[in-house]
Amino acid sequence: MVMAQGGGNPLVNSTHGYKVIPGDSGNDFLWEITGGTEDVDYVVNSANLTGDSLNITWLSTTGNPYKLTFKETDTSTGCETSKELTLNVVANTFDVSISNPIATCNSANDTTDASNNFSIIDFTVNMTTGSSSWNPNWEITFNVASGNVSSTVDNVWSATGTLNDNGGGSYTLTDIPSSSLNNEITISVRLAGAAFTELSADVNITEAKELEYNTPDKDNDDWTAAGIINPIPNTSAIITD
Structure with missing residues (x-):
């Protein structure tokens, strides 16, 4: 059964947005993508990886399962919170x-x-x-x-x-x-x-x-x-x- 696509199971060549609500807008942010190769298996359309949101075009299933990680670091204490999303890119059905x-x-x-x-x-x-x-x-x-x-x-x-x-x-x-x-x-x-x-x-x-x-x-x-x-x-x- 083919499921409707979303950011957790995007179709090849689709573009999806990912975001968090930070604990403090003044903290340091960092996104990381594990799996595949940037500009080959996916393209990051956002200007940088240090905001509270990210926009990605997924190009292939090669990196499955991909893992998207967001880290927020308290600028005064260095304490860190990390959030992860595991996703699988699926074949295009459109x-x-x-x-x-x-x-x-x-x-x-x-x-x-x-x-x-x-x-x-x-x-x-x-x-x-x-x-x-x-x-x-x-x-x-x-x-x-x-x-x-x-x-x-x-x-x-x-x-x-x-x-x-x-x-x-x-x-x-x-x-x-x-x-x-x-x-x-x-x-x-x-x-x-x-x-x-x-x-x-x-x-x-x-x-x-x-x-x-x-x-x-x-x-x-x-x-x-x-x-x-x-x-x-x-x-x-x-x-x-």
């Missing part, structure tokens, strides 16, 4: 994927103006956390481009989350909610082009992460999709005698 939509027919209903037509392709993006008890908001950045010279990307939107246009065909969809282990969202791309010509669009995810601990997708081998709008027959008007 996964985002996109798949090719089923090809559809051009939606033109007035072929008298078939060269000036709009059709929509819906791309489905799936996310799973690997744990039914861990349901963070998440975010993806992706590129949208026309798949052939006959197609022009006219608009991009999603009914879920907040979409930001980064320019140059790049978009970020953020604050996407999740529930009960996974989620499925739709990215809609409207294409302009002739109804009698195949139209297509490509969507390529460039970054995906959950927003609670900034855990990135465990892989990127399922981040590209292509959608196709098939042309309708170029039938003439009805001819009479």
Whole structure:
């Protein structure tokens, strides 16, 4: 059974904060990490190890079990209190994927103006956390481009989350909610082009992460999709005698 991550069992590449409430803010503090190698198996993001809090990005399971130690020393007596936390980094289970939509027919209903037509392709993006008890908001950045010279990307939107246009065909969809282990969202791309010509669009995810601990997708081998709008027959008007 995969457990929801936290600072005691962080996922690979996730970032977590650790803190204490000191007995006296004027005392001396020191954090120590046992297990693994700094900048190889973990990265300390805090400016120093002498505050009452620490921020760490865990990079591998190599050092398991890691031990995090905090020491507070009374500056007047030299007496010391030490606190320890043993933790195990676990394999990343956060996964985002996109798949090719089923090809559809051009939606033109007035072929008298078939060269000036709009059709929509819906791309489905799936996310799973690997744990039914861990349901963070998440975010993806992706590129949208026309798949052939006959197609022009006219608009991009999603009914879920907040979409930001980064320019140059790049978009970020953020604050996407999740529930009960996974989620499925739709990215809609409207294409302009002739109804009698195949139209297509490509969507390529460039970054995906959950927003609670900034855990990135465990892989990127399922981040590209292509959608196709098939042309309708170029039938003439009805001819009479």
